[in-house]
Amino acid sequence: MNKKRIVALGIAAMMLFGAFALTGCGSTQDSGDGVDGTTGELTGAINVEGSDTLVNVAGAWAEAFMTENPGVMVSVKGGGSGTGIAALINGTVDFADASRGIKDEEIEQAEAVGVTPVEHKVAIDGIAVVVNPANDVEDLTMEQLGKIYRGEITNWSEVGGADQAIVLLSRDSSSGTYEYFKEEVVAAEDENAEYAASAKLLPSNQAIADEVAANDGAIGYIGLGYLTDTVKVIAVDGVKASIETAMDGSYAISRYLYMYSNGELSGVMQAYMDWILGSDGQQIVADEGFVPLQ
């Protein structure tokens, strides 16, 4: 017992000492500035970090760009939009991928350390509303969809389906998709409206697709790239989500995906962004299941 007590006292003492001794550690690191070689060949290193939604596209971009420009090294990391923007503010990356717009608080933090975030729209994410193939419902209005997600409609029979409870599936509360869907659908009329508390918040697009495929009462929303034959796309206001309808603007539920840089681009970073926005980069966007900008 005595030894234990000494150890416990030790822990308490260490915690107290630690409180005074330790301070937050900040890291400052030079971003790998891309330099144009005199030969006209691109050289340099680009670090990209951020959104998990974008990570596959970003990886495919990096791979293709490096094949075309062997002198350039592009590294891509996921981790989330917040992680990427924080890394941009800390100066550890050149680009932050984000599936949501930068927040005012983050702009303030950036300006406080002399970083000027510049936004680049790089792709469009079309968000399809999906149900189980066994569900008879084919079409919902935006208003019905809002009511379903606010928990005001709880049975499929209220929207022309079978007498079956609706199982609400949503992305997790901090994902960009969650916030976008909330603004456009759930809180379209009343900005203080919330998702129904019973909505299940799943960690990924794939988890929603899997559960919709397995549960005949489920409804969910997923990125176009995650559509398979195991789920059925619901038309919203008469329009079904697809790359074409999202591109021509007739399908309403789609949002931009972003990359942020510190200040205006130059050198190899400018070349990389031009390439991403060009036909090669946008072809990769389409290949990965997102919607190209043009």
Next chain:
Amino acid sequence: MAARSDSTRLRVLGRTATRRATEAVVRAIVFACGWLAIVILAAIALFLFTNALRSLDEVGLTTMLSGTAWYPTSNNAQFGFLPLIVGSLFVTTVALAVSVPLGIGAAVYLAEFAHDTAREVAKTVVEFMAAVPSVVYGLIGVAVLIPWVRVTFALDSGMTALTGGIVLGVMSIPTVLSISEDALHAVPDSLRQGSLALGNTRWQTVHKVVLPAASSGIFAAVMLGLGRAIGETMAVLMLTGNAAVMPTSVFESVRTMTGTIAAEMGEVVRKGLHYSALFSAGLVLFAITFIINLAADLVLERQRKRWRR
């Protein structure tokens, strides 16, 4: 003759001195290693606390602990931990209901009844169970258990506290089993022999003598299993549906503290209020697991003392 014995003595003395010095250095290193663990633990607590400070200041610990709504990204953001704490409790309770009977039952069999070969095989398998990554348990749960729970209990969705709890229970069996088995082994054979000599059957011996004698160790095993279950993240995130409602039964979806932190940390604004609130949740979780482990350790120590003589 005399000179020679002197030099020998000197050489011996020199060797002893080197040995002593080496020993002192090694002792210092080992001592530092021991304290390092404590320093790391203290640093973790401090790190959590400094990052949680903003939410503790702006929202307040009592408001967070008693709040029943978790809407961290709303215009009118609310940071109530209660649904998350209750969610964690529900899942953990189910996990214990699974792991305690199975873990202790298996431990009794292995320690008291099993043949050596059976024991060796079982121990290897259990160690392997502990080594399987939690995301693999999660995947199995998604593929097998979610549909099974939905059909068996005629629910709308199979993503429930029950589903997560069952998987967590299976995951914490190795902890409960190995520590209970150690506790049963620590019971002196003289007690068993005495009991058998008095005419008790083997089962009576286990039931009336060995189990009560090992009870504090088994209690510690349960507590450590509890700590394992409450801190688990990935499998729960995949299986419980994560709806932040106050659950009323284990057949409802729940959101746990660990799952919330894991799902939201990547996307939040650094140093923002939401970020800080997640650290507060981490701090609460840290406090809970710290207390559980400490309690288990104290009980375990008592048991060790008891059989030392």
